[in-house]
Amino acid sequence: MLDLIYVTIKAETRRALGLDKPASTRKMMDNQRGRIFMYDRLKQLEVLRESFENNGWALAHQLFPAEVAQAVLHGFQRELGNTRESYKGIWAKGPFTDNFCFESYAYNNAYHGAILWTLTPYMQAMSGKELLPTTSYFRVYRKGDVCKLHMDRPAAEYAISLTLGYSDGINWPLWVSEDSFEAREDRDSQAAHIPDDSQFGMLRVPMEPGDAVIYDGVQRLHGRNDPNPNRWSAHLFFDFVDRNGPYAKEAFDNRTDHVLRESDFIFPDKDGPKRNAKGGLKPLSERRKKKK
Numbered sequence: 001m002l003d004l005i006y007v008t009i010k011a012e013t014r015r016a017l018g019l020d021k022p023a024s025t026r027k028m029m030d031n032q033r034g035r036i037f038m039y040d041r042l043k044q045l046e047v048l049r050e051s052f053e054n055n056g057w058a059l060a061h062q063l064f065p066a067e068v069a070q071a072v073l074h075g076f077q078r079e080l081g082n083t084r085e086s087y088k089g090i091w092a093k094g095p096f097t098d099n100f101c102f103e104s105y106a107y108n109n110a111y112h113g114a115i116l117w118t119l120t121p122y123m124q125a126m127s128g129k130e131l132l133p134t135t136s137y138f139r140v141y142r143k144g145d146v147c148k149l150h151m152d153r154p155a156a157e158y159a160i161s162l163t164l165g166y167s168d169g170i171n172w173p174l175w176v177s178e179d180s181f182e183a184r185e186d187r188d189s190q191a192a193h194i195p196d197d198s199q200f201g202m203l204r205v206p207m208e209p210g211d212a213v214i215y216d217g218v219q220r221l222h223g224r225n226d227p228n229p230n231r232w233s234a235h236l237f238f239d240f241v242d243r244n245g246p247y248a249k250e251a252f253d254n255r256t257d258h259v260l261r262e263s264d265f266i267f268p269d270k271d272g273p274k275r276n277a278k279g280g281l282k283p284l285s286e287r288r289k290k291k292k
């Protein structure tokens with residue numbers, strides 16, 4: 001059994017991220033200004049990098065604007081379905097949950113994979129490292145679920161946990177350990193080596209839709225140990241490794257043969273009379289002939 005100690009986020013970190021006031025107060029202030037609260041993203045990146053380097057984690061407030069998080073979530077619903085019967089993704093019970101939930105893996109869906117690829121430059125800027133993507137999961141938890149505390153396999157050297165949406169709008173925090181733990185090459189994602197009766201300082205990081213926690217998934221214990229208070233809660237997880245670091249071989253989740261392939265586009269020897277078979281425009285020369 002793990003004994004957990006609650007500690008607060010350091011005051012200077014809270015101030016730097018604008019978290020020294022409750023979210024409701026921030027929203028009220030934003031409304032009074034009559035505009036969406038603006039973050040200086042360059043400065044935010046500096047704060048995130050410092051926090052990640054010093055603490056092993058960082059809260060990227062509104063990594064995705066809430067509207068984008070909402071649009072991405074609906075995109076997943078449109079692509080995959082939203083009932084047990086219609087769902088085209090993975091209906092699974094992972095190692096950290098007791099109940100089945102909706103899941104999907106980036107390499108099974110181009111829409112999902114594209115989000116992972118395109119977060120690469122952001123994570124490179126945040127970390128100051130030459131990162132490559134490894135893997136990503138989409139998951140919708142049900143009411144009462146917990147994600148048991150665990151550490152990830154080496155593919156999650158730089159991990160993002162992004163909240164997309166809550167059915168009931170109730171914040172469901174991510175827990176991250178204050179201390180780091182030794183990374184082990186032979187580890188799977190079961191965190192099986194954590195000794196019993198150990199004490200860990202855990203931070204509970206509140207997350208609104210669009211917020212992300214960036215953390216060292218290999219060396220930081222993490223999870224969601226409070227039961228999900230919403231009917232459902234939707235999240236995306238993205239992982240990256242340093243291409244010059246000890247886990248570089250995890251890049252593209254060991255699927256380079258499948259992912260890193262040459263592309264080719266083949267034109268016909270001679271263009272036909274139409275742009276496409278469904279009646280697109282005819283070549284200009286033919287249209288001129290008709291006019292005569």
Ligand SMILES: [Fe+2]
Pocket residue numbers: 150151152217222
């Ligand atoms: Fe994890």
